[in-house]
Amino acid sequence: MTSNPANHFKYCPRCAARGNFDEKEKAFKCHSCGFHFFLNSSTAVTAIIFDWNERLLMVRRGIEPHYGKLDFPGGFVDPGESAEQAMIREIKEELDLVPDKISYWGSFPNEYLYSGTIVNTTDIVFKCIISDFSKLKHLDDVMDFEFVNVSEVDVKQLPFLSVQNIIKRLQDEQD
Ligand SMILES: [Zn+2]
Incomplete structure (x- = not known):
């Protein structure tokens, strides 16, 4: 397991469905409820x-x-x-x-x-x-x-x- 945030954002903080971290957009996206969480500086x-x-x-x-x-x-x-x-x-x-x-x-x-x-x-x-x-x-x-x-x-x-x-x-x- 590396320290990259992509390895640590797996579940939606709103609905707890599994989502994925888009490394290019630096954002977690939940495909179940549509929640987007951007990892800004x-x-x-x-x-x-x-x-x-x-x-x-x-x-x-x-x-x-x-x-x-x-x-x-x-x-x-x-x-x-x-x-x-x-x-x-x-x-x-x-x-x-x-x-x-x-x-x-x-x-x-x-x-x-x-x-x-x-x-x-x-x-x-x-x-x-x-x-x-x-x-x-x-x-x-x-x-x-x-x-x-x-x-x-x-x-x-x-x-x-x-x-x-x-x-x-x-x-x-x-x-
Ligand atoms: Zn969700």
């Missing part, structure tokens, strides 16, 4: 936060996948929420920080294995300007945080393709 948000010494704020993941690995603050966008609202909510939940300003920086595709299935996300990255770090603490899905020098981050140690590519771009911008 999920939207996630990622925060780039620098302190006054130009050190980057990164977090240690307190959840799977990649428990304990270095990552950016962020998370999934909830249904009905804007990416900006999700970004502000996530850094409040994870670090108790409130940004003065956030601005769009880029978007990065990501793919990872979770509960045996490949999950696709689009990580929307915001640069978050924060002047007050006095409340900074690790909460929620985060087991710790650290301030790092971008040039010293070992890309090979990073858990996700998107995180690796964000760091690479930050390192390129510093050159």
Whole structure:
């Protein structure tokens, strides 16, 4: 059994009849009741936060996948929420920080294995300007945080393709 979603979507979530996953359309189709379920990329948000010494704020993941690995603050966008609202909510939940300003920086595709299935996300990255770090603490899905020098981050140690590519771009911008 491979991790391809086509192997994990066999029965209709509405009527429980057997259906099939169309790999080309990335959709599950039930031929009994007509239910279609599209496996689109999920939207996630990622925060780039620098302190006054130009050190980057990164977090240690307190959840799977990649428990304990270095990552950016962020998370999934909830249904009905804007990416900006999700970004502000996530850094409040994870670090108790409130940004003065956030601005769009880029978007990065990501793919990872979770509960045996490949999950696709689009990580929307915001640069978050924060002047007050006095409340900074690790909460929620985060087991710790650290301030790092971008040039010293070992890309090979990073858990996700998107995180690796964000760091690479930050390192390129510093050159
Ligand atoms: Zn059905």
